[in-house]
Amino acid sequence: GTxxxxxxxxxxxxxxxxxxxxxxxxxxxxxxxxxxAADQAPERAVRRQHEKGKLTARERIGILLDPGSFxxxxxxxxxxxxxxGAARPLGDAVVTGRGTIDGRPVCVYAHxxxxxxxxxxxxxxxxxxxxxxLAQRTGCPLIGINDSGGARIQEGVxxxxxxxxxxxxxxxxxxxxxxxxxxxxxxxGGAVYGPALTDLVVMVDGIxxxxxxxxDVLRAVTGEQVGHDELGGAHTHASTSGCAHYTARDEKDAxxxxxLFLGYLPSNNLSQPPSxxxxxxxxxxxxxxxxxxxIPDSPSRGYDxxxxxxxxxxxGELLEVHQQFAPNIICGLARVEGHSVGVVANQPAHLAGAxxxxxxxKAARFIRFCDSFHIPVLTFVDVPGFLTxxxxxxxxxxxxxxxxxYAYCETTVPTVTVITRKAYGGGYGVxxxxxxxxxxxxxxxxxxxxxxxxxxAVSVLGRRRIxxxxxxxxxxxxxxxEYEDTMCTPYLAAExxxxxxxxxxxxxxxxxxAALRTLRDKRRSRLPxxxxxxxx
Ligand code: HXC
Numbered sequence: 001g002t003x004x005x006x007x008x009x010x011x012x013x014x015x016x017x018x019x020x021x022x023x024x025x026x027x028x029x030x031x032x033x034x035x036x037a038a039d040q041a042p043e044r045a046v047r048r049q050h051e052k053g054k055l056t057a058r059e060r061i062g063i064l065l066d067p068g069s070f071x072x073x074x075x076x077x078x079x080x081x082x083x084x085g086a087a088r089p090l091g092d093a094v095v096t097g098r099g100t101i102d103g104r105p106v107c108v109y110a111h112x113x114x115x116x117x118x119x120x121x122x123x124x125x126x127x128x129x130x131x132x133x134l135a136q137r138t139g140c141p142l143i144g145i146n147d148s149g150g151a152r153i154q155e156g157v158x159x160x161x162x163x164x165x166x167x168x169x170x171x172x173x174x175x176x177x178x179x180x181x182x183x184x185x186x187x188x189g190g191a192v193y194g195p196a197l198t199d200l201v202v203m204v205d206g207i208x209x210x211x212x213x214x215x216d217v218l219r220a221v222t223g224e225q226v227g228h229d230e231l232g233g234a235h236t237h238a239s240t241s242g243c244a245h246y247t248a249r250d251e252k253d254a255x256x257x258x259x260l261f262l263g264y265l266p267s268n269n270l271s272q273p274p275s276x277x278x279x280x281x282x283x284x285x286x287x288x289x290x291x292x293x294x295i296p297d298s299p300s301r302g303y304d305x306x307x308x309x310x311x312x313x314x315x316g317e318l319l320e321v322h323q324q325f326a327p328n329i330i331c332g333l334a335r336v337e338g339h340s341v342g343v344v345a346n347q348p349a350h351l352a353g354a355x356x357x358x359x360x361x362k363a364a365r366f367i368r369f370c371d372s373f374h375i376p377v378l379t380f381v382d383v384p385g386f387l388t389x390x391x392x393x394x395x396x397x398x399x400x401x402x403x404x405x406y407a408y409c410e411t412t413v414p415t416v417t418v419i420t421r422k423a424y425g426g427g428y429g430v431x432x433x434x435x436x437x438x439x440x441x442x443x444x445x446x447x448x449x450x451x452x453x454x455x456x457a458v459s460v461l462g463r464r465r466i467x468x469x470x471x472x473x474x475x476x477x478x479x480x481x482e483y484e485d486t487m488c489t490p491y492l493a494a495e496x497x498x499x500x501x502x503x504x505x506x507x508x509x510x511x512x513x514a515a516l517r518t519l520r521d522k523r524r525s526r527l528p529x530x531x532x533x534x535x536x
Pocket of ligand 1: 045115116117118119148149150151152153154160163164186188189190191
């Protein structure tokens with residue numbers, strides 16, 4: 001490797017190698033340069049990388065892209081010679097280029113940690129900017145593979161400037177082309193904000209860390225003692241902070257997830273998502289019929305909403321995002337009759353499916369993501385309401401819950417909602433109700449659509465009658481049963497037209513597919529404005 005040593009001149013051939021004259025010499029010179037560019041990492045650094053369970057930049061790109069599809073750009077770009085004798089590896093510490101995933105073009109960059117710790121200076125930053133610009137001009141996804149010591153210390157403020165420009169480029173591309181960040185190493189300081197602006201952040205368990213300030217600085221400044229993993233590991237960000245959408249077991253798993261994810265997306269906001277031929281099958285299957293017995297007789301018992309989703313979507317396949325974060329709401333990509341959909345669903349198996357601020361933000365961001373890339377939103381509702389607690393209120397449940405309302409109201413893609421059981425109070429309103437502009441709304445015969453459940457309602461409305469009754473508890477039970485029978489049904493909503501049809505659970509797959517077929521050519525645009533002001 002030559003990275004650590006002062007640079008050798010670019011003349012072809014090692015000393016002593018005969019240099020052919022004329023054209024042959026010129027071709028030989030390029031061949032030599034190419035060889036050098038592809039193999040300049042110090043062996044020790046590559047070994048260390050592998051020992052940590054990490055792959056090199058080129059190995060990563062090889063796994064991510066279709067075999068043989070990678071075309072490198074800027075392999076010869078490098079930093080200016082400032083006369084200091086500092087290492088100036090060809091291509092600097094990042095590999096950039098284009099290739100295909102499932103035959104569709106993508107642009108990619110991968111920090112090369114084996115050279116200068118993948119740190120970002122002027123040359124590296126300008127390569128990322130160039131490839132990002134190419135992705136935007138050609139309308140293809142941009143995938144960044146991050147493994148870097150952050151701003152290149154030797155280059156001072158220049159590195160900070162490039163980070164700033166990269167951040168601006170991510171914002172320009174947001175909603176135009178899908179942007180994906182795969183975290184395969186350290187990521188600190190301002191360097192985490194680039195990935196944070198992208199549509200999907202995938203972390204690899206054990207080898208990737210993200211934090212604004214690392215454990216050492218934290219200890220020095222605040223005295224707080226926290227380890228790398230606890231502070232910024234994959235598990236922390238996937239389950240607690242929500243900064244990561246997926247925790248991969250290893251790098252292969254990370255790239256496989258990215259390939260699957262992109263399969264549901266269009267290449268850009270002017271194209272439709274890819275679709276696959278499929279035939280309509282309205283005959284109820286065994287799985288459809290099983291939904292008729294899914295809802296427990298007791299309203300306080302949960303069930304697994306994934307069973308409903310898996311019955312409705314093609315091949316039972318749902319690619320969840322944020323699976324470990326706010327599990328009381330499910331968000332993921334799937335297909336119905338070969339066409340992509342974004343599924344948003346309360347999960348009664350967690351917190352009874354109640355909405356808290358994390359669930360609201362998770363779903364809001366997902367809905368806006370779907371809307372920006374023409375992916376219809378399919379919502380399944382079983383929600384007792386918002387999770388009320390002093391902690392939730394103090395942390396901004398109003399402000400953060402409002403994002404979900406905003407996201408639904410703002411959609412222009414086809415939207416379909418199915419209420420399976422509870423749709424109470426604010427939860428009813430927020431979860432893709434007709435009133436927010438959803439196109440087609442269904443309620444199962446088991447739906448309970450009301451301001452509140454029986455126990456709560458009777459404690460407000462029946463207080464005097466219960467007190468005056470000879471047997472207060474019997475009277476309470478009678479009033480609850482009466483309330484539930486009249487108010488906790490789908491029929492008041494159906495009378496008002498707030499649901500378009502009340503259906504048997506086993507009819508869901510067929511009804512949802514037909515609804516999405518009807519809506520496929522939906523066109524809706526909003527009045528012009530600079531941009532809305534979503535509560536952040
Ligand atoms: C220049 C760097 C570097 C950096 C690492 N290297 N980080 N060179 N600038 N920021 C070099 C090392 O000197 C070393 O070179 C090689 O990369 C590998 O690094 P190691 O330390 O040996 O690797 P490891 O032990 O795995 O530790 C990785 C690390 C550590 C945790 C990332 O290198 C580290 O703490 N680096 C500094 C991180 C940091 O504070 N960055 C600035 C963040 S602020 P040799 O030649 O010895 O192999 C920021 C602001 C952005 O990014 C602002 C945007 C607006």
